[in-house]
Amino acid sequence: MLKQTEGSHAIAESVALCRPEVICAYPITPQTHIVEGLGEMVKAGELKSCEFINVESEFAALSVAIGASAAGARTYTATASQGLLFMAEAVYNAAGLGLPIVMTIGNRAIGAPINIWNDHTDSMSMRDAGWIQLYAETNQEAADLHIQAFRLAEDLSMPVMVCVDGFILTHAYERIDVPAQEQVDAYLPPFEPRQVLDPREPVSIGAMVGPEAFMEVRYLAHHKQMRALELIPQLSREFKTVFGRDSGGLIRTYRAEDAKTIVVALGSVNGTIKDVIDELRDEGCAIGAAAIVSFRPFPSDELHEVLSHAKRLVVIEKSLAVGIGGIVSHNLRMALSGISLHAYTVVAGLGGRAITKSSLRSLFERALRDELEPLTFLDLNQAAIDRELAREQAQRRSGPSAENILRDLAGGVR
Amino acid sequence: MEMQQIKFYQTGTFTVGNRLLDETQRSVQANMQRTNSLNSGHRACQGCGEALGARYAIDAAMRAANNQVIACNATGCLEVFSTPYPETSWQIPWIHSLFGNAAAVATGVMAAMKVKGRRDVRVIAQGGDGGTTDIGFGCLSGMFERNDDVLYLCYDNQAYMNTGVQRSSATPPAARTATTMAVGAAPGNTFGQGKNVPEIAMAHGIPYVATASVAYLRDLEEKVSRAMTARGARYIHILVPCPLGWGAAPHDTIRLARLAVETGLFPLFEAEHGEVTHSTPIRHRVPVEEYLKPQKRFAHLFGKTPAVDTLARIQAQADRNIRKYRLMDERRHG
Secondary structure (H helix, E strand, C coil): CEEEEEHHHHHHHHHHHCCCCEEEECCCCCCHHHHHHHHHHHHCCCCCCCEEEECCCHHHHHHHHHHHHHCCCCEEEEECHHHHHHCHHHHHHHHHCCCCCEEEEEECCCCCCCCCCCCCHHHHHCCCCCCEEEECCCHHHHHHHHHHHHHHHHHHCCCEEEEEECCCCCCCEEEEECCCHHHHHHHCCCCCCCCCCCCCCCCEECCECCCCCHHHHHHHHHHHHHHHHHHHHHHHHHHHHHHCCCCCCCEEEECCCCCCEEEEECCCHHHHHHHHHHHHHHCCCCEEEEEECEEECCCHHHHHHHHCCCCEEEEEECCCECCCECHHHHHHHCCCCCCCCEEEEEECCHHHCCCCHHHHHHHHHHHHCCCCCCEEECCCCHHHHHHHHHHHHHCCCCCCHHHHHHHHHCCCCC | CCCCCCCCCCCCCCCCCHHHCCHHHCCHHHCCCCCCCECCCCCCCCCCHHHHHHHHHHHHHHHHCCCCEEEEECCCHHHHHHCECCCCCECCCEEECCCCCHHHHHHHHHHHHHHCCCCCCEEEEEEEHHHHHHCCHHHHHHHHHCCCCEEEEEEECCCECCCCCECCCCCCCCCCCCCCCCCCCCCCCCCCCCCCHHHHHHHCCCCEEEEEECCCHHHHHHHHHHHHHCCCCEEEEEECCCHHHHCCCHHHHHHHHHHHHHHCCCCCEEEECCEEEEECCCCCCCCHHHHHCCCHHHHHHHCCCCCHHHHHHHHHHHHHHHHHCCCCCCCCCC
16 A cells, blocks of 8 residues: 655554564664554554563663564564664674574664764674675665565574665655555465474573584574575565565666666665766766665675676765775675776765765766775865864874864864 | 471471471472473582572472473573583573573563463573673663563572682672682772662562572572462572682582571572562571681681681671561561
């Protein structure tokens, strides 16, 4: 059913259609509206056979989810930013135990300086925790990916993060096609756990594993993700059969077939990128894009295929690997084996800095002329940085740099 | 016919031979059909109080719950010695997730059971004093505050034994640990620190809180059984001496667990909804020295010049407990 709704609420409705049995909630901007929406549905009795638990921290939220999932319940939670870091130990634990929890990340920057706006630093920090990571481009896709995520998680017995750009998607009102319960039921069978805590058949879960078997247990986690490389496209195709639209998959290309320059990015920024590509295509530039939907597992083969005839690669990164540059770019190196091209890393949109069409256009134009540095920070205020560096040079106790930059921009520092 | 009344304290220790009792009054451990939830063959040290405490408590819980029990374990000795892969000593469904989240994992299991309509299945969370009073305290308090239907068992051996005897917030004053060394002007752990988690649990107003000691099997089993009759958050804090960490002989585990109670240093009591409802009287009061002396962690108090002041402060603590919980008082609780 088509409706005009907030991204977070569309996600909440989508999750509710998946018949979750335990939902743990702890507030953190910008994911809060999702769990609020679900909590209301449970309290009002619209979402039946579901326990909604208000916990005392994100660490507890995922820990409750671990217990619930290990006891055989379909389990959901959501978090963002600092919350994801606070639950980090449990993030690895859930994956290590092979528990098919689905968690939404309302992508947000990590402090200090504290910042509530969007970038991908939070989910990127957990990229190697053993969870599958899917990135939504639109709110329709965000809603759809959650339905696929439960299916994927439970097929593989492995947790899945659905990453949704904070504010840009979570708080945006859009027209969303919310599926019918019968469709979701047809797509997502009831949860059959691979391992379960049950007095009728006692098992010990979470034993200590020494050097004699640890490598093998870890390898199996990798093996599952390699299986996911086949399963994700298959589930996306099945989704289309049931719901009648394209959603998910490993990557999604745009005007990439004959493109000599390929732009790679994750999440909602792909919408803007496609607009700019259209303009440049109209002017005769052979440019296209590849949006990575599944960052874990990383679709190396698919990206290799797309990039095999390209001359240039521009990676738009919403996170910064301090001291080296880009995370997505470095992952892409694995896909570039045997391909010779110019690769440009562009760090953009940190802490909610708008990534505008005009900035992207001039960036791509410079890339097309091969005038870009290997590492570029989009729309960086270099003058403000130079002034702060000068202050630090001038005196030892120059003070906290974040505050200095803010005062500088307000015109208060000389 | 002349009748002889049996007194439970006739041996001076509250112990009583099961053969003197009616079958229904015998301890769970005396029953051939006990579940041995934590089975033999695990790798705990000789004389481990925690291994005893866990078996006593879980077996009693199993009997009370018709064997429908799931346990969630914090990281620590109990977890490590009971489940070295691929072996497990647990005869019940058991999960270990992390050091600091046992209470929250138990909440999750409880929620799953509730939604699946398995109200017969009872959920237990358990951990040592580190996993309970320190790193797991946030999750513990959250579970209490929500009054989740979970019984939390803390096996208190008064330090981080699994990592090599470091101080926790349950380590008693003056005790030597690897991080409160017996050197300097004030050797051992500092006075005036630490937290009383049973009282903090009571402050949450939860249905049932109790303290127990592995020296008092029947009392421990009784408290677990009583806890299992209630719904909501319940907490039992069990003193479990650690021969390694306390520097005591393995055969002294039960003796020390008893002396801790008889000195007044570890008061046994029960509380319901935040109010003490019963405390166990001390019939043979002993001075704290008798409890402290057999433990090497307190050896620095008994050198050439005994640390009289320190001993007096510890004695004062015991006296305060005796007053506070009315352990020698005719008007005592219960």
